[in-house]
Amino acid sequence: MTEKPHYLDHRDRLRARFKSGGSEALQDYELLELFLFNSIPRRDVKPIAKDLIRTFGNLSEVCAADFHRLTSVKGIGEKTALDLKLLHAASIHMGRKSLLNRPILSSWPALLDYCRTAMQFESVEQFRVLFLDRKNRLIADEVLGQGTVDRAPVYPREIVKRGLALEATAIIIAHNHPSGDPTPSHADIEMTNLVIDTAKAVGITVHDHLIIGREDIASFKMLGLM
Missing domain, CATH: 3.40.140.10 (Cytidine Deaminase, domain 2)
Incomplete structure (x- = not known):
């Protein structure tokens, strides 16, 4: 049998922590990992998430970063950069709708x-x-x-x-x-x-x-x- 990639158990543990404790139970890079699980399904995204936080400062700055700056980070392709920009756009959209x-x-x-x-x-x-x-x-x-x-x-x-x-x-x-x-x-x-x-x-x-x-x-x- 093919050995299961090591990061799959990590993903399960992280999801369980989020389910039981919400966002307050996780650091910025871990919340980013949760999002990247779906965007980059077959790779260990923990190093990528940490690189993004190290480059831009925090989760908000990652999502607000320029598209081309995002793709300059190793492991971030155009699809993932678009996914992150979509997350930022959705946050702005929801904020505006809550005020209208x-x-x-x-x-x-x-x-x-x-x-x-x-x-x-x-x-x-x-x-x-x-x-x-x-x-x-x-x-x-x-x-x-x-x-x-x-x-x-x-x-x-x-x-x-x-x-x-x-x-x-x-x-x-x-x-x-x-x-x-x-x-x-x-x-x-x-x-x-x-x-x-x-x-x-x-x-x-x-x-x-x-x-x-x-x-x-x-x-x-x-x-x-x-």
């Missing part, structure tokens, strides 16, 4: 979690606008600017134009700092004031501007900047 048609101002922790998932590990600046109706329910969430490691093009008139098309009465704007530091820059403050003034002219309120860093989120409202 709900009053955003009373769902603030969920909003911050969503922004972290969607933006905290982006390698370039991304400018996102959340459009709200009269009851402050989320009606749309769109990326309206994407640029370089330290700048994303922002056009206040385009934001307002889109808001009017959606019949939004309020917005929340958010962008990430790939450097990891969410401290608002002078340019961030100037741009925010311009968006506020442009939106106010057509009856659209700007509730907040969030800057998403690697570990923290800066709120212009909480900082007294608006």
Whole structure:
């Protein structure tokens, strides 16, 4: 009889630990292993999972990593890289769905979690606008600017134009700092004031501007900047 590969018993033990203790019972690389079992069914994926965590830092950063950077890790082909990107996309999608048609101002922790998932590990600046109706329910969430490691093009008139098309009465704007530091820059403050003034002219309120860093989120409202 053919000897059973050694990693199959390991997979069974890991699944049993997850079943009994959930994600808290496992380290990041072990959770990643569980996912890779299905993506790479006939290999020992423990070394691959550890290499991914070592390269990118943690499970969230692995899933958010650029496709080409993922395939540069030994053992990660295009199919597996796509599977990991799908996992990240599904997380963002579920976060957005959990917010749609709900009053955003009373769902603030969920909003911050969503922004972290969607933006905290982006390698370039991304400018996102959340459009709200009269009851402050989320009606749309769109990326309206994407640029370089330290700048994303922002056009206040385009934001307002889109808001009017959606019949939004309020917005929340958010962008990430790939450097990891969410401290608002002078340019961030100037741009925010311009968006506020442009939106106010057509009856659209700007509730907040969030800057998403690697570990923290800066709120212009909480900082007294608006």
